[in-house]
Amino acid sequence: MKKPPIQILLELLAYLPIRVQYRLARILAFVVTRINNQISLQTEKNIHLCFNGLNHSRQIDLKKSTVRHTCYALIELAAVWCWPVKKILAKIEQEEICKKFSHTDKGRLVIAPHLGSWELLNIWLAANGRVFSLYKPQRNARVDNFILQSRTRNGAQLVPTDAFGLRKLIKGLKRGATVMILPDQKPRSDAAQIDSQFFGHVASTSLLIQNICKRIDCNVFIAAMYRNEKSTTFSLCIESLDHHRLAGPEVDSAQYLNDQIENMVRTHLDQYQWSYERFTSAEYKTL
Helix, strand or coil: CCCCHHHHHHHHHCCCCHHHHHHHHHHHHHHHCCCCCHHHHHHHHHHHHHCCCCCHHHHHHHHHHHHHHHHHHHHCHHHHHHCCHHHHHCCEEEEEECHHHHCCCCCEEEECCCEECHHHHHHHHHHCCCEEEEECCCCCHHHHHHHHHHHHCCCCEEEECCHHHHHHHHHHHHCCCEEEECCCCCCCCCCCEEEEEECCEEEEEECHHHHHHHHCCCEEEEEEEEEECCCCEEEEEEEEECHHHHCCCHHHHHHHHHHHHHHHHHHHHHHECCCCCCCCHHHHCCC
């Protein structure tokens, strides 16, 4: 099968060290922040909505820093997806992992916000146990095949975002596997969801985590792989969450989930994917 252009590009970039990849990302970020595009405009809208207490200059600085990290996340896929697993895992210089994560016989549900390098987090989890994660197939078969091969090359199992995929996740958790879910995107219109506060504004929040916790007695964690710009390395953080609160009433569960994500995001504001349309349409109308 002929390689798609994105695969050829990333494989070429993979010959470069991450330090050089980041230099290219900074050039890309310079361009992105100076022309009209979805990433720049949506990032600006979200920052203005959530941090309107900051003066205009500080909002602009946060936007530039955020776009820069968004470009890092894109360009570093060359290393995360194309380098040998041992080589990319060697870039993780620090691990802060709660004891409960390593000392449990139950399944582990890992909540992974779009923060830092969540693609590298997936690789790390797969290197430390059997992992399932949701995956939305790509329309282009060649691109889909490349992404699947890259994300599963060290044993991670990707399942579709449908009823069949959810059954596989549930089955894996029951058998003691690790399940990684990124819950902080705006859910599809047909998905179970509820409005909840996130950074002081109404955000449509998926009820998938609550549904899983209601059905399965598993351990729940929140995790992020932070990016260290100067050293071009990464730092892993995994914290334990309260399963009982996540399995509680929908309103309480969603708010607890958003609060925990917000707490983690606030430690590295510029590494969060602010380019997503995270909030309800009514919130954006206030801008």
